[in-house]
Amino acid sequence: MSTPFYVSPQQAMADRAEYARKGIARGRSLVVLQYADGIVFVGENPSRALHKFSEIYDRIGFAAAGKYNEYENLRIGGVRYADLRGYTYDRDDVTARGLANVYAQTLGTIFSSAGEKPYEVELVVAEVGATAAGDQIYRLPHDGSIVDEHGSVAVGGNAEQISTFLDQRHQDGMTLAEALKLAVQALSSQANGAEKAIPVERLEVAVLDRTRAQQRKFKRIRGRQLARLLEADVPAAAQADAVSNDEAPEDDAE
């Protein structure tokens, strides 16, 4: 009978984390940004039918990078959780915080149970508030931790570099067209400084728009509306601002 190898807990966890991170890094990145009227989700997605972004509930949206079948499973779990909770109590009792907690517990339990393969996913759960101050964005890495984000967030393979790019340029109160352009710019910048163009047909864009009359604020933006937004001239002043704010500390943006 062979003796089992001893693997230290630290090593086991590090291995699992690396496994998950590698899986996530294979997928394309996506970004979630706050803009004046809500939150916009932008990602490169060659598929029309297999979405990276979707609606969970009235004011709550979901974005995921990584392995499709795993995040799809989590997404449907989240929809069931939200719908059941709203049906049991009230629609107002379904919150992004609650949902993010459930996801965190689920991912955390899977990550640390030795019998299961860790999920190769990174999620974003966002809720649009009545005002920009009420917006909530949570990022959930594969290990079940929660990061409360503000302004902009990127997940997926190239996330770190894209986040840095966005942190320098994103500001509160951008219009949808400005935020969208910034997001596309961020997604198309590559590690070596070069840019790769992402054709409009390969962009998946959705918003949580607080100005929408309906109770459900999630909306996909595609086709002509998307092309129009991408073509819209962003006022030169706004662009100049964005550049001059580069050096300014984040807090000044408020």
Next chain:
Amino acid sequence: MEANNLGTGRLPAAFLTPGSSSFMDFLGAHSPDMLPGNRKLPEGVVEAPHGTTIVAATFPGGVVLAGDRRATMGNMIAQRDIEKVFPADEYSAVGIAGTAGLAVEMVKLFQLELEHFEKVEGATLSLEGKANRLSTMIRSNLGMAMQGLAVVPLFAGYDEAKEKGRIFSYDVTGGRSEEHGYAATGSGSIFARGSMKKLYRPDLTEEQATTLVVQALYDAADDDSATGGPDLYRHIYPIVTVITDEGFRRLTDAQSQELARTVTNRRLEQPDGPRAALL
């Protein structure tokens, strides 16, 4: 019925098990006691508030669905401003006659069923599909209906595939039938239907269609004690909704007030309402 029912805070296995896109199926598997149809029925007859008249009419490009505001319990007016017409989703609406409490619950579950499907599948059900789903829900209420707690809705929507408004009516057993032109349900429906039969034309404008349903509700209230007419004193007016290719829209209070006042003023001169030509 929290997701957190295992004490770990983790989503229970049922939530992550691939399954159907129906919320009712999920509820049936995960917590069957929450489904209205699964409740054990007590002996005897329960008296509960009932809603009365719902009317609908199609016009080129859409459909109008409207309801009066009265709920009665026996010979008593239980509520004067009850709402009996609800959006089911972006392109359809449901109006309810029958036991108010159960009907409102059914509508809530129906709305959720459509929304759940849409979110899970990324596509909406066809209008037929929605109508059939409602049929199943009414059928599951048959036990209650036998005890006098019937729910009889009227379902109307804009069929995006056929590009027109359509109306479906139901009986207590869940029997579904598509109505052409106009339809009514509830205790005042006989009178409302008679009224619409004389006034309806297939080429009505949206404005004429909304006036038509208010006329019909007025006539229902005129002859059925369980249906409430426009309450000018308390500013309670019928709920009128319009569904077109632009989606569901409920007339504002000011708009339905305007409609109700126009109809009521005309009735001051002509109490039996507008007359159709004899030949």
